[in-house]
Amino acid sequence: MIFTTPLGLLALIAIPAIVAIHLFRRRFPVRSIAGLFLWGVIRQTPEGGGRITRLPITRSLILECLAALALALILAGARISPAGVSQHLVVLLDDSASMAASATAGDSPRDRAVRRVLAELGRLRAGARITLIRSGDRPAILAGPASYIVEARPALDAWMPEAPHHSMALGLRLARELAGRTGTLMVMSDMPARAARRGALRGRRLGGAWRSRRQRRHYRGAADHRAEDNRSVVSLTMASNMSAATTRRLSVHAGDNEVLARDLSVPPGASSLTLPIPAGCRRFALRCQRTGCVATTTSCSRSHERESSRSTTNYLRGAAATQ
Amino acid sequence: MPRPLSGWRCPAPRCAAARGSGSARAPAHRSEFQDYRTYAPGDDLRHVDWAAYARTALLTVRLYREEVAPRVDLAIDVSRSMAVTDAKRRAFSELSALLACACASTVTDSCVITSPGTAPEPLPMPEHIERFLTCEVNQSAFESGPLPFRRRSVRIVVSDFLFPHDADALISRLARESAWLAIVQLTLAEEAEPVVEGGRRLIDVEGRGEMDLVIDEAAVREYRARFTRLRLGLSRAARRVGAPFAHLVVGTPLRDMARALAAAGVVEPA
Numbered sequence: 001m002i003f004t005t006p007l008g009l010l011a012l013i014a015i016p017a018i019v020a021i022h023l024f025r026r027r028f029p030v031r032s033i034a035g036l037f038l039w040g041v042i043r044q045t046p047e048g049g050g051r052i053t054r055l056p057i058t059r060s061l062i063l064e065c066l067a068a069l070a071l072a073l074i075l076a077g078a079r080i081s082p083a084g085v086s087q088h089l090v091v092l093l094d095d096s097a098s099m100a101a102s103a104t105a106g107d108s109p110r111d112r113a114v115r116r117v118l119a120e121l122g123r124l125r126a127g128a129r130i131t132l133i134r135s136g137d138r139p140a141i142l143a144g145p146a147s148y149i150v151e152a153r154p155a156l157d158a159w160m161p162e163a164p165h166h167s168m169a170l171g172l173r174l175a176r177e178l179a180g181r182t183g184t185l186m187v188m189s190d191m192p193a194r195a196a197r198r199g200a201l202r203g204r205r206l207g208g209a210w211r212s213r214r215q216r217r218h219y220r221g222a223a224d225h226r227a228e229d230n231r232s233v234v235s236l237t238m239a240s241n242m243s244a245a246t247t248r249r250l251s252v253h254a255g256d257n258e259v260l261a262r263d264l265s266v267p268p269g270a271s272s273l274t275l276p277i278p279a280g281c282r283r284f285a286l287r288c289q290r291t292g293c294v295a296t297t298t299s300c301s302r303s304h305e306r307e308s309s310r311s312t313t314n315y316l317r318g319a320a321a322t323q
Numbered sequence: 324m325p326r327p328l329s330g331w332r333c334p335a336p337r338c339a340a341a342r343g344s345g346s347a348r349a350p351a352h353r354s355e356f357q358d359y360r361t362y363a364p365g366d367d368l369r370h371v372d373w374a375a376y377a378r379t380a381l382l383t384v385r386l387y388r389e390e391v392a393p394r395v396d397l398a399i400d401v402s403r404s405m406a407v408t409d410a411k412r413r414a415f416s417e418l419s420a421l422l423a424c425a426c427a428s429t430v431t432d433s434c435v436i437t438s439p440g441t442a443p444e445p446l447p448m449p450e451h452i453e454r455f456l457t458c459e460v461n462q463s464a465f466e467s468g469p470l471p472f473r474r475r476s477v478r479i480v481v482s483d484f485l486f487p488h489d490a491d492a493l494i495s496r497l498a499r500e501s502a503w504l505a506i507v508q509l510t511l512a513e514e515a516e517p518v519v520e521g522g523r524r525l526i527d528v529e530g531r532g533e534m535d536l537v538i539d540e541a542a543v544r545e546y547r548a549r550f551t552r553l554r555l556g557l558s559r560a561a562r563r564v565g566a567p568f569a570h571l572v573v574g575t576p577l578r579d580m581a582r583a584l585a586a587a588g589v590v591e592p593a
Contacts, residue, residue, distance in 0.1 A: 027524075028521075028522035028523045028535050028537075029523055029524065030523075030524045031520075031523045031525055031526070032407055032526050032527075032528045033407060033514070033526070033527060033528065034403075034404030034405075034407045034485040034527070034528055034529065035404065035483070035485030035486065035514065035527075036525055036526075036527035036531050036532055036533070036534060037486075037531065038485070038546055038549045038553070039525055039534060039536055039542070039546055040532075040534065
């Protein structure tokens with residue numbers, strides 16, 4: 001037997017209360033009489049309270065206890081078997097701002113997460129329930145608990161991750177509570193699943209499925225040819241979610257070598273930056289060594305060194321997310 | 324027939340008698356003229372047949388049907404309260420048998436009435452009274468509407484009268500258009516004189532409720548006062564209509580019970 005609302009079991013306290021009432025109730029020997037009305041108007045004040053005697057197992061006691069038990073089970077949402085419970089999907093949505101970062105392709109982790117959740121909803125049976133939780137400083141429930149799918153869709157569509165800080169651990173705790181033993185837990189985040197397990201989920205049973213929506217190459221750019229000076233230039237647009245300007249170290253790596261490094265003062269909001277790329281650097285990676293800023297739009301341009309006039313794709317490996 | 328049951332009869336109503344001017348003894352409407360009898364001291368002079376006196380110089384009074392061959396209606400309360408204990412059931416049976424025998428000794432036209440809804444049942448043999456003593460009814464026959472008494476009948480009413488009632492209204496209803504009426508109340512000793520028992524759960528056998536009660540001195544005192552008022556109310560109401568009233572207590576030997584009935588005027592030696 002499972003309980004969807006275990007707190008309802010507190011109603012079982014009524015059973016000992018009923019037993020106590022029956023135990024302390026005054027019980028007099030029964031006497032059948034005729035003409036009860038001759039005794040009827042006598043007012044009496046009991047000389048003392050009831051005394052503890054052997055508890056009589058009466059029909060009234062049994063029925064009252066059964067009624068209290070049934071009420072407690074109803075309040076606790078008791079189910080005989082998990083098969084009788086409709087599916088319950090609990091989705092924890094990473095509410096960090098990095099989920100809203102768009103790549104050049106136009107979609108963001110948030111979009112992919114929404115699509116993935118919608119696809120999951122499509123697979124659920126009719127009558128299934130869903131709970132949407134977004135992480136943040138404090139986890140909050142977007143839809144539910146245990147709402148119908150039609151109720152959850154608008155909340156999912158309206159969800160826009162923008163939290164500068166968030167705690168997946170708190171969100172996971174809430175999600176696991178709501179999922180219970182039978183619900184399915186689904187986590188949508190741009191954190192790698194491995195990192196998440198090493199951090200927030202270390203030493204704990206997840207009790208559900210971890211589904212990371214992170215792409216390793218998250219920020220994607222394309223290099224364009226700029227013929228006049230035969231030099232490569234990277235134009236980078238950054239967005240900071242911090243409230244004040246922060247200092248970040250931006251470095252350009254070609255393979256294992258750091259070919260350029262620059263300390264930047266990243267103002268709050270979006271800012272643009274142009275970095276020269278040393279000649280001969282065909283493939284490179286940008287790395288923001290401190291977290292706190294997220295590249296939202298990137299564009300890279302590089303020199304066309306040889307006969308190829310076609311752009312090649314470069315990848316900007318940004319920070320994973322804000323912390 | 325056991326000796327205590329025999330030797331008693333119901334007193335014949337004497338319309339010509341001056342005593343007992345109540346409705347139960349002095350019917351307002353005469354029925355059929357039946358016979359003459361010699362004047363006896365105490366007879367009402369209004370019933371003397373003066374024409375016969377002129378012819379014969381003898382004082383004679385007219386006799387009517389209810390005096391010569393009275394019809395007896397024995398109304399018994401067969402509610403559960405009459406069998407609240409085995410002793411009361413037994414005493415009720417004995418009392419009913421005694422009265423049935425008295426009716427049989429008096430006339431041959433005796434009927435038993437147990438409920439308002441059924442017609443009087445003939446009682447050809449005193450032994451037949453037993454089939455009426457079921458005591459499974461939840462309400463006394465005297466609580467509800469008028470009973471199907473026969474007009475100008477001699478009526479003997481047996482009950483414990485342990486139900487809420489207005490004694491005057493009840494007795495008047497029972498005495499209406501009767502030739503004669505007798506009231507017999509049968510109760511247990513503890514119903515009449517309860518004693519201190521301590522806590523009891525009192526359950527009314529006729530389904531009028533139940534109550535937890537500590538039967539202490541005060542409770543007993545109040546109960547006795549109420550019961551006395553009830554009994555005196557019945558007695559006074561019966562006296563107003565000229566009906567004898569007898570209160571019998573369960574446990575009294577049948578012979579003493581018969582004597583008590585005779586002392587009250589309900590029966591008389593045959």
